[in-house]
Amino acid sequence: MKNKTILDVCKRFSAGDAIKAKDIKVTGKYPVFGANGIRGYTDTFNFDGQCAVIGRQGAESGNVHYYEGKAYMTEHAIVAEANEENCSGYLAYKLMQMNLARYQGQSAQPGISAKTISELPIDIPDLEYQKLVFGALNNLEKKITNNEAIAHQLEAMAKIIYDYWFLQFEFPNEEGKPYRSSGGKMVWNEELQREIPAGWEVGNISSLIDSKKNGDWGKENMQGNYVLPVSCIRGADLDFVNGKSLSTPPTRFILEKNSSKLLKPYDFVIEISGGSPTQSTGRIAGISPYLFSRFNNEIVCSNFCKAITLKDEVNYYYFLQTWMTLFENDVMFNWEGKTSGIKNLIFDSFVKNTKIVIPNKEQLNMFFEISDGIEKKIQNLLKQNQELVSLRDFLLPLLMNGQVTVGE
Template structure:
């Protein structure tokens, strides 16, 4: 095991409150402004010459942000003013770990008062070469996760741009493989949509894409309605935690057969396109397996000849129109009946099929990458406290480590 001994956090680092910088006096520049929520803008001046570690200072210990260069720590955050000779990235991982490891007799991390934090007992590894070796293990996983996210963002841009090119600008390939509208393809005025669309296309509504279904919530008073290994039951909150991903396997809870009967839940097949219809409107995901949802969704089961790939982007392209129909005094919501009236253009079947054939490999690649990223994240989150606590041994390379590598 790595040599670990409890020490005051204040013996390892010194935390300091950031500096006030109202948006009205900011001048856009090369230096990021780091607040409790991360990068919140830029400025032409800096307060700290990084590397830096920043966290929120309200409530409980917030998310950690690592900064490579010069930056301005905002007064809503705390930043590490002095690393006291410790590796900055190792300190970032140590602070990220607080709250997951038992560092004191207190049951939870105290409120973010820097004086209280300085008194917190934390597991300390004083050998800097060992600190660097530990952070390199975690850093390698984080870099792979970051690479995966960049790849998926680029794949998303390709698929979305192709949808816009074909179905918004109407420049899908014509019979000669040339862009339809640019190549003077015939455009016909549609009185329902009140605009011109390609010849042979039609006006329709979102209901034409597939069966639109809603969900419900089993009684939470009966614990038998929920189980750890049942049918995935997804809520808008689950989708809020899934932002940046296109697919979802399950939410925080599964429902049992009893729960399904209790709430008259309908189970949706894999490939159903989920759309949150309230609190907030517009979160989307595609189910990987049979699932169900609470009442915060209006979901699309592909049952009318359109693929999940085409449905996904058509619904996404309609979000602005959907939100315009939303109503409600407490919070805005879109009803199933209203959703069925949102008008869309219905292309010829051969065009949507050709589009699906083009983007299906992209969707499959994105799904695989998301699954890998999820596994890597779980591995990192498992390793993090084990490494920080010294429960997993990391050997120090025989050759000297370059500390800023």
């Protein structure tokens, strides 16, 4: 083993570049890495190679991912690229083991310093052994990456169907042909100032919502009447719910009398406080029935989020895609206020005053059935990945500490 600093073994150790929220999409050529891993996709890249990606801002700062290929690295991620004498893949796994989150600064917005991390000592073996260890771990990583790619393709498929049916109005007519281009009747709607299919309605977002649930942070440990263990979804955990991060939400303990705050299948969690100058509040995550297999506890959201239940679960996937489309188009920026310097989504006003198209039941039922099947497959893949990550994390310290060796 050679005693060096992290900077000694890197040819690059620096953050990426800013990117506008509107340029990050569900689909695109290249993944966008933020503080918690992949945030979405875009059509440009600023990195091409092999590296460790370290989240540098937010509650999950210090998390590490290995990446190989072209990607867009944002200013919220540190790129650690090994020099010619070392292996970037081995470096990534070594950094995963070093618990970099403990170096978070003590401030309202947690974060780590690239300079501080770069100066940390690191024990590293010769290049050939690095490659052997990396090869063993990377076999698991490839399976994880493959599952992520399939899940992304399925997610993109659901988005394409939504766009085709509900934005272009090319849902199947009685003959199975695209409605609008096959001469389907369109009527002018004064509220939206555009044509919509005959028989469809226009209403406020709130017309689809049955009830709201406030969040609950509870206690870190069981104490007194705080005895009900829950997984608490914060804004930082929405990426986990949406399959963009493997960092699991924290376990908290809440009062049993607050069990009404527990999330149910087909609820939603919406971030109502937080955001940034380039990202509005209003990020959403759906709580499908297939999601619960990825949690060990019942689920609540934190106080900086709001949970909602729809009047009819058949609207679930249409509501989710419609909300995400509004978010991607920066609509929520127009509905934000500030309290003590923190941005807040003016939720009630937004849902009461934002008009959307409401399709008829036939199209909503068809879209629900298709999307629900896609969602089940996605959650199964994400569950597999959790199990693979658990195996990888079990092997990682054994390989790094020499308790288990890799033969050629």
